[in-house]
Amino acid sequence: xxxxxxxxxxxxxxxxxxxxxxxxxxxxxxxxxxxxxxxxxxxxxxxxxxxxxxxxxxxxxxxxxxxxxxxxxxxxxxxxxxxxxxxxxxxxxxxxxxxxxxxxxxxxxxxxxxxxxxxxxxxxxxxxxxxxxxxxxxxxxxxxxxxxxxxxxxxxxxxxxxxxxxxxxxxxxxxxxxxxxxxxxxxxxxxxxxxxxxxxxxxxxxxxxxxxxxxxxxxxxxxxxxxxxxxxxxxxxxxxxxxxxxxxxxxxxxxxxxxxxx
Numbered sequence: 376x377x378x379x380x381x382x383x384x385x386x387x388x389x390x391x392x393x394x395x396x397x398x399x400x401x402x403x404x405x406x407x408x409x410x411x412x413x414x415x416x417x418x419x420x421x422x423x424x425x426x427x428x429x430x431x432x433x434x435x436x437x438x439x440x441x442x443x444x445x446x447x448x449x450x451x452x453x454x455x456x457x458x459x460x461x462x463x464x465x466x467x468x469x470x471x472x473x474x475x476x477x478x479x480x481x482x483x484x485x486x487x488x489x490x491x492x493x494x495x496x497x498x499x500x501x502x503x504x505x506x507x508x509x510x511x512x513x514x515x516x517x518x519x520x521x522x523x524x525x526x527x528x529x530x531x532x533x534x535x536x537x538x539x540x541x542x543x544x545x546x547x548x549x550x551x552x553x554x555x556x557x558x559x560x561x562x563x564x565x566x567x568x569x570x571x572x573x574x575x576x577x578x579x580x581x582x583x584x585x586x587x588x589x590x591x592x593x594x595x596x597x598x599x600x601x602x603x604x605x606x607x608x609x610x611x612x613x614x615x616x617x618x619x620x621x622x623x624x625x626x627x628x629x630x631x632x633x634x635x636x637x
Contacts, residue, residue, distance in 0.1 A: 376418050376419070376420050376430075376579050376581075377418065377419040377420070377421075377474060378416050378417075378418055379416060379417045379418065379419055379433070379467065379470040379471070380414055380415070380416060380465050380470065381415045381416060381417050381432070381433025381434065381461070381465055381466070381467050381470060381496070382414075382415045382433055382434045382439065382459060382460055382461035382462070382465050382466075382492075383412050383413060383414050383415055383459075383460045383461075384412070384413060384415055384434070384458050384459055384460075384492045385410040385411065385412055385413075385457070385458040386410060386411065386413055387409055387410055387411075388409045388410070388411050410458075412460070415433045415434060415492050415493075416431070416433070417429060417430060417431045417432055417433045417467055417470070417496075418430040418431065419470075419471065419474060419476065420562070420579055420581070422557070422561065422562070422581070423581070424557075425482075425483070425557055426480070426482055426483075427476055427480050427481050427482070428481070428482075428483050428484075428485065428562065429481045429483070429484045429485070429500070429503075430484075430485045430487065430577055431484075431485070431486065431487055431493040431494070432467055432484065432486075432493065432494055432495065432496035432497050432499070432500070433461075433465075433467050433492065433493070433495060433496055434459050434461055434491070434492055434495035434496065435461070435466075435467075435495040435496045435498070435499075436461055436466065437495075438459050438461070438491065438495045439459040439460055439461040440461070442455070442456050442459070443456070445529065446527075449522075449523055449527075450520075450522050450523060451491075451523055451527070455491070459492070466496075467496040467499065468496075468499060478499040478500055479502065481500055481503055482502070482503055482504065483503055483504045483505075483506060484497065484500050484503045484504070484505050484506070485505075485506045485507070485556075485562075485564070485575070485577060486505055486506070486507040486511070486575075487507075487574055487575050487576065487577075488507075488511055488570065488571035488573070488574040488575070489511060489514075489515060489525045489526040489527075489531075489571060490570075490571060491527055491530060494526075494527075494530045494531065495530055497530055497531060497533070497534065498529075498530070498532070498533040500533075501533040501534070501535060502536075503536065504536040504538050505534050505536060505537055505538060506538045506540060506556065506564070507537075507538070507539060507540070507573070507575060508539065508540060508542070508564070508566060508568075508573035508574065508575040509539040509540060509541050509573065510566075510568060510572050510573025511525075511539075511571060511572060511573030511574065511575065512537060512539035512573065513539070513573070514571075514572035514573060515531070517572070525571070525572070540554045540556075540564060541554065542554050542564070542565070542566040544563070547563060547565060547578065548565075548578075550565045550566060550567070551566060552565075552566055553565055553566075560580055561579070561580055561581060562577060562578075562579055562580075563577070563578045563580070564576070564577055564578075565577070565578060
């Protein structure tokens with residue numbers, strides 16, 4: 376599993392380190408005094424039989440440089456106008472090229488959840504099968520803050536091969552279920568809802584080492600009234616159990632971490 380730095384975004388300090396009690400989503404869109412820059416990552420896995428697999432895609436240049444036109448006519452035009460930065464060398468196609476890959480080489484993309492910093496470059500992969508938790512897929516048209524669809528239309532419009540999955544497989548490391556993507560246990564998807572309705576994490580086991588990609592398992596603002604600290608604590612404990620089984624946790628949005636295969 377190869378981490379690909381795909382730009383950066385701003386998040387509230389308290390979202391990563393706790394301390395959001397009393398805040399609402401509206402508070403955090405109007406007062407950004409406590410926001411900090413954090414890196415965005417996608418992950419490339421060279422699967423020995425299934426070929427290159429991408430987990431999340433990061434943001435695209437239009438989100439960072441043409442924000443008003445990309446989100447024109449929605450509240451995102453105003454609320455997130457200064458939250459993305461994407462140098463040319465960190466575009467997902469540039470990062471793939473460093474490893475000898477092009478977007479057209481990627482036949483399958485796992486989407487952990489529909490937040491914009493995870494799916495902005497999804498239009499580069501119109502040919503790919505897009506795998507995600509069924510809960511996330513079914514919530515794609517639900518309105519965040521009653522205003523914006525969870526899945527922003529422009530970011531997902533090119534997808535033609537959706538593959539929503541159900542976590543009906545056995546419990547893994549304390550998670551309530553699982554989905555074995557290829558059979559044989561090489562890529563197992565895990566349900567981690569809370570940050571988004573159907574968020575998904577992935578446990579990749581290739582050779583003798585394993586890497587657990589986790590989407591943000593942190594305290595969060597009450598966007599849409601989702602679950603908060605108790606879910607985060609439960610998932611942290613589950614990821615700790617995976618760590619004791621020699622899995623390396625790779626956060627979706629956090630500081631640099633060592634990842635299996637890097």
